[in-house]
Amino acid sequence: MLKIGIVGCGAIASLICKALETERVKKAEVISLYDTNYQKSSELARKTNSESYETLEGFLNSNIDLVVECASVNAVQDVATKSLNSDKDVIIMSVGALVDKELFIKLRDLAEENNKKVYVPSGAIAGIDAIKAGSLGHIEKVELITTKPVFGLVNALLKNGMTEEEISEIQEKGEPTVVFDGTVFDAISKFPQNINVSVVLSLASKVPANVKIVADPTLSTNKHEIYVKGSIGTIKTCVENNPCKDNPKTSALAAYSVILLIKDLSEPLRIGT
Ligand SMILES: NC(=O)C1=CN([C@@H]2O[C@H](COP(=O)(O)OP(=O)(O)OC[C@H]3O[C@@H](n4cnc5c(N)ncnc54)[C@H](O)[C@@H]3O)[C@@H](O)[C@H]2O)C=CC1
């Protein structure tokens, strides 16, 4: 049995816990939980057959094989470094942190030294298997257009200096409005809870993506359109994801993606790249 510990007990963690309690994933179980908000980890522990810890150190001393980070971009450095140094493999969901090349290299080298693995799931987008394989050739262009309902973007827009009046105008206009157009580096620093997928895409293609973020008052899904052009030809994908109930910024597919990775890691047969 693969023993899992989760850091960050929000929307994704709840779906992982639910799935691992069913027959769909038979060879992995969640046994340990940690959240900076102890109430959240305790509540999830109560609903599941697991234990919550008040400190990251206590959590890492528990009998887990694999840490799943689903907390925040800011949590990744500490959680991943300490997990690898505690002889645990780690799955990173807040992939935006890996846009920092120094951190990326540090974690890769640490995993190698400790004979451990760092996993980055495909998350809320489609086509990563093909893009990864295509990156063995030459890739010249990588684009992502992410369109989300306004309510999923509102916190980031306010933090980025948009006023409440300007956000209301987008709502009232009732039309899609481009709220960001730029590099993956700027995108993840301005929208750390919305655009981790742009960093997954950039890491898989080995080319920094151009990113457009659109706020659409008429939309109820999180839509991600990808365009990749290279020596293998062209890859275009589009997903219209239903959001998680507990956090509308996050798509259910992101949680399913990590659940499937856990299943693959715990079972003898794996399908797909
Ligand atoms: N790679 C991908 O495709 C996707 C990645 N994400 C990212 O995955 C992460 C989790 O997403 P959700 O479950 O929707 O978030 P959420 O907001 O529902 O839950 C996050 C939880 O982490 C806790 N937390 C925050 N910082 C922490 C820290 N330093 N240590 C321990 N706990 C901490 C919070 O208290 C909260 O309970 C987020 O960073 C999100 O942006 C989300 C969707 C797609």
Ligand SMILES: O=C([O-])CC(=O)C(=O)O
């Ligand atoms: O779940 C999604 O649709 C994408 C997302 O929030 C992220 O990449 O951070």
